[in-house]
Amino acid sequence: MTRLNSVLLNPRIGVGADLAAWRKAGGGEGLARALERPEDIIPTLRAADLRGMGGAGFPTWRKWTATADAPGDEKYVVCNGNEDEPGTFKDCYLLHRTPHQVIEGALIAAAAVRAATVVFYINPHQTDGIEAMRRAVAQWAGDSQIAALERLIGQPMRLTVTPSSGRYIGGEESAVVRWLNGSFPFPRRKPPFPFEQGVNDKPTLINNTETLSNISHILKNGADWYRDLGIGGASGTKLFSLSGDVLEPGLYELPMGTSLQELIFTHGGGMLGGRAFKAVFTGGPSNTLLTARDLDVALDFDSVRARQSRLGTGAMIVISEGTSVVRKVAEYVEFFANGSCGQCPPCKCGTFQMSRLLDRIATGRGTEADRRALRHLCQILPGSGRCALIDGAVTVVQSSLQTFPEEYAAPASR
């Protein structure tokens, strides 16, 4: 039996910005547990094996521990809701439909790391999400749980909703910090990490919206419950943004470790028009393509990585035999070229050149020299940026070049 939408997308808790309705649906209990035994929060997350859902899959407890252990009593928690990648549409749902689920998780984070300021950093294009979050945050003013939290931290709590720059690059951790410090969201080299030098140069914990949404449930139901949600060695659930050539695109919450086959054919209604499955661009779309032989892959961070790809944000852009890989890659690389902040010349020029070459190839004007140049760029560009943007762009190009070389061939030779 599959458990669809069992936790974060459970229709019972999709109550919107009404705090009383959230509590009636079982909300607030996780925070209550956390406030009872704040020292147990991080060990519980560790036992639960909660990972960062923004794409990295980094163990959440480590970030929290690092921030909690950082010296100083001015700390920040930032909920990263910048979500801007093509094909990813999970955070917007959580912010709009379950704002208190997000807030409660962020408050528990504040309790764990002793941060008095919580910032909800949201893509300005998500107007519904910002609106719901503003209304939801206002309802926590003067709440008894906030008072208990203030007693724990010893400072007055501040919750703010801040529109992000709306740029793709603005979702990168160090860019988040820059923006919140009043500058253009240029990513920077790490270290220092945000837990060392974040907002106002103070220790800052930055978590993705989906990650924070899981927190209250784990605190409420326990680490074992969370681990048992997953399949095989994986823990919990994952939100999958399914799109492309499937009958029923949409947002699906499934146990972590659900197979790609099940996501597409059981939940996504199968391939559009009954056409053959060709490939999946996974969350980013800045990762290695999954192809037909990967249909059995368990969708969890480790299993997907074992196939030399990444689960990323959980975005699954499915394409069928009727869809051109090169056109898609050209579209995504153009997106990255647009999204490059421009501070690292190899990224600024590299994404531009790749986009130009891909456009020529995708419109039948590419020469052999163009194809060669593209391959060369894939070799020299990786690792040349302060952030991972250029690496992601190269990965998707290289992967498609390797997997679908015939689509890159000159039209006459096909």
Add this chain to the structure above:
Amino acid sequence: MTTAIAYATAVEALAKASPDGDAELPLRPGQLPRAELLEAYHPDAGAQARVPLRIGPNRGDPCHPALARIVEGNALIGDVDLAALAPTSTDVLVIGGGGAGAAAALAARTAGAKVTIASKLRIGDSNTVMAEGGIQAAVGEDDSLQRHFDDTIKGGHNVADPALVAQLVGDGPDVIRWLIGLGVGFDLAGNATGGGRLMRKRAGGTTAARILSHKDFTGLEIMRVVREAVELDSGITVLNRAPAVELLSDDHGRCAGAVLYDTDHRTFQLVHAAAVVLATGGAGRLHLTGFATSNHYGATADGLALAYRIGARLREVDSFQYHPTGVAHPPHLVGQLISEAARSVGAKLVNGLGERFIDELAPRDVVTAAILRECAEGRGIERDGSVGVFLDTPHLLKDRPELLEKQLVSLKHLADRCKVDPYEEPLMVYPTLHYQNGGVAIDRNCATSVEGLYCAGEVAGGIHGRNRLMGNALLDIFVFGRRAGIAAARQVQAPRDQHRIGLGHVQRWQRERMRAGITDQLLSPVLYPDYGNFELRSHMAAGREG
């Protein structure tokens, strides 16, 4: 099996019944009320005439069953077909090379846009050239816009969009001036060389003499003039033999161009445009309900299929006009139109018993239903397996023999091809599928419910309600063709944010088809009649082998 009266017997009956001199054959007494006649005999009536659409913006609305298959059809192409195609860019892409398309192209040019006009056949190959009777416009001193408006609304059985009709009649005089300015020579009353007044004729269903004509090949003359204007304009790129196989949409769902099929080079051609004007005409060559058609070879409802798939609303797509007087004999000319001009100058319709059974100047649908009734009830005339009624030319020409040479030139040509001497022998006629009354819903500026997509001409609906008056189609295509061109050119100036152009709407469409359980794999637009034996993929493949 209905019976009919043998041709020879019918000719005798006609001769016997014909009165002498100027006297007219009296109408048979006991006429059926018009509503009853339409309900019982018009092809649009009855349960078989419509099915509800299962998908798309008009889900649940009635549509002709054969047309429904086409508008609900699957796309001819997919995303992969766009790979390795270099797009060309234009401001306004006009699809369709008839009168509406040409007018749209010229108007968009005048408004400053760069224009590409693509035609499935060649520019000018259209129903426009077949419009024989003339063009309506309230230009007479005894006429008014109001009367033209009232006649059109009434003729359309009160379901036409009053705003569209007001625009139609209001722009009428200006369109005539525009056409004369381009070089159209309308017939003049009295002394033709004296720079006299425009000659006006009476059309069926109208209250004033309002038809302007050029002999009885008005459409051909007008199309000749506007086609030359289009071809002489260096700012208009003309693409002949390039049917549109799909529209392009951007990621906001706006129409952003089209995919054409270059039949010469057997490749697809991608045209990006800020606005698209669909002027693809009607659906006669689908031979709905088995009727012959007066339409030209390209009238296969392409525009309806394309517009519906990208999300444009349709209206009255269960309503068609069957012209009462299509040729019924000889068989190879079946369906060819005999202009209303013949009836408007006085030719009568007579059944196999020599009876005149209907007022010939009643609206077309009424006359059609009356002819179908005569044939259904055994009073039709049979010749070599074809059934019809007589168009009594001998009696008309007996006293006015000059009519044939002066005003009914096309009729004379057609009679020659039928090997009939109209002075001696009546023509056999039977209703022919003539016009698509409904179509894509538009506003006064021809905007559809899809941003960036405009429709003009027969592909658009709402102007003629459920029945069109003679001469209003020629007016319609130039009034709305020009308006579409101007509105499309204006779209060019509207800033657009960054967007990607592709076939997103086709993906949505296929999803809808699957959800509705539609398994029919018919691909549309069909591009050519089924006896054209054209299949896109094999046509492309044949090119590669050659």
